[in-house]
Amino acid sequence: MTDQTRTLTDLGVSQLTGLVSSSLRARLNADIDAWINDFEPAEQAAVFTSSGRHLEQQQFFLASARNVSCFLESGALDDQGQLICEKAVAINKIGHALHDFSNAFAELARLPALIDHLRLHSDEPWELMQSMVIMKPPRIGGEVNWHQDGTFLIDEQKRCVGIWIALEDANEDNGCLQFGDTPPQGLCSLFETDHVSGETQMRALANALQAPEHPIFAPCHAGDAVIFDGLTPHASSPNRSSKSRRAITLHFKPAASNWAPTNWLQRDLLPRFLVNQ
Numbered sequence: 001m002t003d004q005t006r007t008l009t010d011l012g013v014s015q016l017t018g019l020v021s022s023s024l025r026a027r028l029n030a031d032i033d034a035w036i037n038d039f040e041p042a043e044q045a046a047v048f049t050s051s052g053r054h055l056e057q058q059q060f061f062l063a064s065a066r067n068v069s070c071f072l073e074s075g076a077l078d079d080q081g082q083l084i085c086e087k088a089v090a091i092n093k094i095g096h097a098l099h100d101f102s103n104a105f106a107e108l109a110r111l112p113a114l115i116d117h118l119r120l121h122s123d124e125p126w127e128l129m130q131s132m133v134i135m136k137p138p139r140i141g142g143e144v145n146w147h148q149d150g151t152f153l154i155d156e157q158k159r160c161v162g163i164w165i166a167l168e169d170a171n172e173d174n175g176c177l178q179f180g181d182t183p184p185q186g187l188c189s190l191f192e193t194d195h196v197s198g199e200t201q202m203r204a205l206a207n208a209l210q211a212p213e214h215p216i217f218a219p220c221h222a223g224d225a226v227i228f229d230g231l232t233p234h235a236s237s238p239n240r241s242s243k244s245r246r247a248i249t250l251h252f253k254p255a256a257s258n259w260a261p262t263n264w265l266q267r268d269l270l271p272r273f274l275v276n277q
């Protein structure tokens with residue numbers, strides 16, 4: 001088989017059409033819009049545009065494991081830390097405990113069709129560790145570099161599974177997901193955090209991921225989803241089009257696989273979020 005004839009299925013990536021109904025999408029979008037409305041960019045801009053505030057930046061990021069935090073696009077601020085565009089199109093992502101604060105996100109994570117797909121990976125209880133919205137606003141939506149989710153979400157058995165859900169149509173023009181053209185070879189690196197000092201480091205396990213010569217794109221209609229495991233290299237291009245590309249990602253691990261204390265994401269006192277028994 002040549003690279004050109006590989007399909008997403010060959011790479012272990014499943015596509016689900018029509019996973020999320022338009023009524024649930026409307027409720028998810030309403031919660032996202034409310035979070036954006038409540039977001040005050042000025043304070044965050046002050047922290048993130050000043051290079052001396054590394055520790056505060058780290059604390060903001062680590063705390064987002066347990067709350068709903070908006071993160072600005074890197075091109076959204078000028079040198080003085082002022083927004084160069086409307087707040088609604090300046091946000092890069094919102095995370096990472098959305099399912100703890102929104103009934104719509106909690107319902108999404110427990111959709112029977114989604115759980116059926118987790119069960120295809122393994123028929124055991126699954127636990128949701130993080131939820132996130134990736135906004136990809138028109139014209140300034142940033143690139144997501146090639147990575148494996150298992151680098152950033154470390155469970156003992158390295159069996160994390162990610163589900164990416166399109167809230168709007170996504171294609172090559174506005175930055176749909178893309179995958180490498182060869183099956184995953186193992187985990188390349190681990191992003192580890194020392195929660196005493198707050199410092200993080202990227203530890204190489206194998207050769208760094210290279211951008212594939214012939215990426216395989218995964219265009220989706222609103223409501224469709226893509227499912228793949230934590231070893232699968234993927235990325236998305238910047239959105240230079242006039243069309244927004246809002247999406248949700250949910251990351252699960254088998255409930256029985258211990259969560260590494262070196263994960264940046266620690267839910268601490270938040271209750272465990274099992275999606276099936």
Ligand SMILES: O=C(O)CCC(=O)C(=O)O
Nearest residue numbers: 134144149235236247249
């Ligand atoms: O939505 C995107 O553009 C990329 C999301 C992603 O790669 C992830 O959540 O791991």
